[in-house]
Amino acid sequence: MIQSSSRSVSLLINDQNLEEDQRLIQKTAYEFAEQELAPNAAEWDENKHFPLDVYKKAAELGFAGIYVSEKYGGCGLGRLEATLIFEGLSTGCVGSSAYISIHNMCAWMIDQFGNEEQKQRWLPEMCLFEKFSSYCLTEPDSGSDAQAMKTFAKEEGDYFVLNGSKAFISAAGASDYYLIMCKTGEKEVSCILVEKGTPGLSFGKNEFKMGWNVQPTRLVILEDCKVPKANLIGSRGQGFKIALQGLDGGRLNIAACSLGGAARCLDTATDYIKGRKQFGRPLADNQHLQFKLAQMAIELEASRLMVRHAARLLTDKSPNYTMYCAMAKKLATDRCFDIVNDALQMHGGYGYLKEYPIERFLRDLRVHQILEGTNEIMMHIIQRTLLKDA
Numbered sequence: 001m002i003q004s005s006s007r008s009v010s011l012l013i014n015d016q017n018l019e020e021d022q023r024l025i026q027k028t029a030y031e032f033a034e035q036e037l038a039p040n041a042a043e044w045d046e047n048k049h050f051p052l053d054v055y056k057k058a059a060e061l062g063f064a065g066i067y068v069s070e071k072y073g074g075c076g077l078g079r080l081e082a083t084l085i086f087e088g089l090s091t092g093c094v095g096s097s098a099y100i101s102i103h104n105m106c107a108w109m110i111d112q113f114g115n116e117e118q119k120q121r122w123l124p125e126m127c128l129f130e131k132f133s134s135y136c137l138t139e140p141d142s143g144s145d146a147q148a149m150k151t152f153a154k155e156e157g158d159y160f161v162l163n164g165s166k167a168f169i170s171a172a173g174a175s176d177y178y179l180i181m182c183k184t185g186e187k188e189v190s191c192i193l194v195e196k197g198t199p200g201l202s203f204g205k206n207e208f209k210m211g212w213n214v215q216p217t218r219l220v221i222l223e224d225c226k227v228p229k230a231n232l233i234g235s236r237g238q239g240f241k242i243a244l245q246g247l248d249g250g251r252l253n254i255a256a257c258s259l260g261g262a263a264r265c266l267d268t269a270t271d272y273i274k275g276r277k278q279f280g281r282p283l284a285d286n287q288h289l290q291f292k293l294a295q296m297a298i299e300l301e302a303s304r305l306m307v308r309h310a311a312r313l314l315t316d317k318s319p320n321y322t323m324y325c326a327m328a329k330k331l332a333t334d335r336c337f338d339i340v341n342d343a344l345q346m347h348g349g350y351g352y353l354k355e356y357p358i359e360r361f362l363r364d365l366r367v368h369q370i371l372e373g374t375n376e377i378m379m380h381i382i383q384r385t386l387l388k389d390a
């Protein structure tokens with residue numbers, strides 16, 4: 001077990017059923033969060049700073065190419081190892097950890113569906129965080145109904161000419177590569193990589209958000225954007241499959257980011273009620289708070305087990321793994337947000353102040369119930385799978 005007095009509660013049973021190399025990966029992520037992310041997270045949030053230099057340090061540990069095969073500079077790890085990494089990183093800063101997850105999803109898509117030339121061209125720099133990437137599916141008028149997208153790529157000789165826009169795109173303007181899901185026919189969705197600097201590619205204003213301030217969020221605008229056909233990822237018409245398969249892993253990683261944030265806040269609340277006195281006694285002597293803390297620990301561990309179970313099923317491509325990824329995302333993001341909210345309540349008025357980290361974790365975790373498919377959509381995926389043979 002990883003020894004740390006400040007994480008003794010949340011890590012009490014955190015390393016169960018993990019192999020030695022997995023525990024080492026986990027330890028590395030926690031230490032990076034503690035040394036590089038946590039000390040700077042509040043300042044990044046306040047100044048809306050995208051920490052390129054720190055991301056490059058994360059790449060030195062292999063965190064920019066987690067799934068990418070070693071041939072192209074990646075680590076070739078599985079989904080369980082990824083959840084360990086993102087849970088660990090998010091104890092320091094949720095927003096930056098979530099961006100690293102998105103970048104890894106893009107790299108996985110290229111590694112999984114790209115041709116040899118594309119892999120050699122793009123992946124080595126992505127695995128070093130010399131090039132940053134963004135996943136572009138959502139549009140201003142199509143969120144949960146992704147098939148209603150309007151962005152269209154028209155053939156013109158050896159090029160595609162793209163027109164349309166993508167909304168709520170993480171790292172838009174800062175990224176070098178944009179994986180655009182667009183229509184290439186009336187009922188045909190394809191995935192095309194657009195490089196920064198391509199004429200016709202531009203960006204909207206940086207959105208003023210509740211959380212995730214450490215990464216910019218902008219519109220990606222495509223106006224007669226001419227892209228070589230060589231930038232088509234996979235084959236024509238394969239884009240929706242690529243997008244959805246990427247989201248299976250993305251949902252697990254966002255769930256893991258919620259685990260890390262909740263674990264940090266559980267430990268913070270535990271330390272706080274031990275030291276805070278009211279009516280001449282430590283808050284930790286209050287039986288209601290003791291039971292509340294125990295319930296928070298139960299919810300955290302139940303969420304953690306669900307995420308890791310789904311990760312193993314996704315790695316093994318077990319039957320109905322998509323449903324289990326949806327279950328894990330729904331359970332973990334809901335329960336972990338509640339844990340953080342309860343931790344804030346235990347702090348009383350102090351929890352509402354920015355001098356304490358919990359309000360930032362609360363703001364950062366809230367969006368996890370919305371992105372990578374809203375939790376209402378997760379329920380739809382689950383019930384559709386359960387009833388498909390009924």
